[in-house]
Amino acid sequence: MSQVTRYQNAALNYYMRLTNSPYLHYGYWNPLPSEPQDLTVPQFRKAQQAYADKLFSFIPPQIKTVLDVGCGIGGNAAYLLAQGFKVEGLAPDSFQEEKFLENTNHQAKFYLTKFEDFQTNHTYDLILLSESSQYMAADDIARCAANLLDSGGYLLLADMMRSNPEYKEGIFSNCHVVAELHKALMQAGFTLVKAEDISTEIAPSLDLYIESFQTWGLSTIKYIADLVSIAVPPIYLLFRWIYKRWIKKLIVEGLEAKNIFEKHLCYQIQLWQLVEKK
Ligand SMILES: C[S@@+](CC[C@H](N)C(=O)[O-])C[C@H]1O[C@@H](n2cnc3c(N)ncnc32)[C@H](O)[C@@H]1O
Numbered sequence: 126m127s128q129v130t131r132y133q134n135a136a137l138n139y140y141m142r143l144t145n146s147p148y149l150h151y152g153y154w155n156p157l158p159s160e161p162q163d164l165t166v167p168q169f170r171k172a173q174q175a176y177a178d179k180l181f182s183f184i185p186p187q188i189k190t191v192l193d194v195g196c197g198i199g200g201n202a203a204y205l206l207a208q209g210f211k212v213e214g215l216a217p218d219s220f221q222e223e224k225f226l227e228n229t230n231h232q233a234k235f236y237l238t239k240f241e242d243f244q245t246n247h248t249y250d251l252i253l254l255s256e257s258s259q260y261m262a263a264d265d266i267a268r269c270a271a272n273l274l275d276s277g278g279y280l281l282l283a284d285m286m287r288s289n290p291e292y293k294e295g296i297f298s299n300c301h302v303v304a305e306l307h308k309a310l311m312q313a314g315f316t317l318v319k320a321e322d323i324s325t326e327i328a329p330s331l332d333l334y335i336e337s338f339q340t341w342g343l344s345t346i347k348y349i350a351d352l353v354s355i356a357v358p359p360i361y362l363l364f365r366w367i368y369k370r371w372i373k374k375l376i377v378e379g380l381e382a383k384n385i386f387e388k389h390l391c392y393q394i395q396l397w398q399l400v401e402k403k
Contacts, residue, residue: 141224150255164329202225259300282397296379
């Protein structure tokens with residue numbers, strides 16, 4: 126497993142422990158929080174449920190089988206199973222596999238693989254990428270999705286995307302440029318059926334992360350640093366050097382996440398249809 130994937134998995138596992146939710150996505154805040162005290166983890170969990178309602182309202186009526194790509198720990202799959210869909214999921218992480226099978230009560234098959242490496246002898250009615258597209262190249266998404274659909278099949282994709290193609294470095298730089306993703310999907314034979322921008326409704330989650338990190342994250346780091354400085358001063362000096370060299374920049378950027386998002390990114394739900402299998 127690559128180092129980047131290991132970093133991403135570490136972040137996802139941290140997030141899962143904090144929220145104790147079966148979803149790993151940003152949620153959909155509707156109504157928007159009107160007071161700062163509405164920004165709480167229980168409200169966030171409600172927003173995640175509302176995200177599932179919103180996302181799956183895009184599924185066309187005739188769909189029966191779904192492949193959940195980058196399925197995380199199974200919240201979306203469990204939701205779809207409860208609606209009567211036949212669901213399979215995949216992700217390249219064995220920890221998620223365990224949680225996925227638990228959360229779906231072993232009713233959905235799980236494949237421990239990257240989408241790029243996935244092979245099967247059957248097709249699906251719909252391929253779902255709920256906040257997982259940013260981990261894969263646009264051409265790979267287009268090619269792999271087209272291979273697993275028959276003509277007329279659907280791709281439902283929801284994620285943060287770069288509205289500013291000039292934003293190329295930083296925490297959100299792995300997100301697709303809207304126009305580039307469009308181009309790759311069109312070239313593979315897809316046509317856009319429906320799209321909606323939900324940037325406003327996911328943004329409160331960024332406020333919540335930043336506020337929680339400021340309140341709990343930074344004070345915990347400071348407390349641990351104080352303890353180390355008392356107990357083992359040489360380790361503290363090393364820690365301080367590592368902090369200044371690598372960690373400080375990441376923290377400063379993390380605290381700016383909402384501004385970066387508003388300036389350079391958007392969050393879209395897109396429903397694509399494979400018109401012509403190439
Ligand atoms: C932010 S989580 C989203 C999880 C879930 N879809 C949800 O909405 O709760 C991103 C997911 O993409 C998966 N992922 C990352 N790289 C992948 C790849 N190359 N192929 C398939 N899944 C990948 C991660 O392991 C994780 O399950």
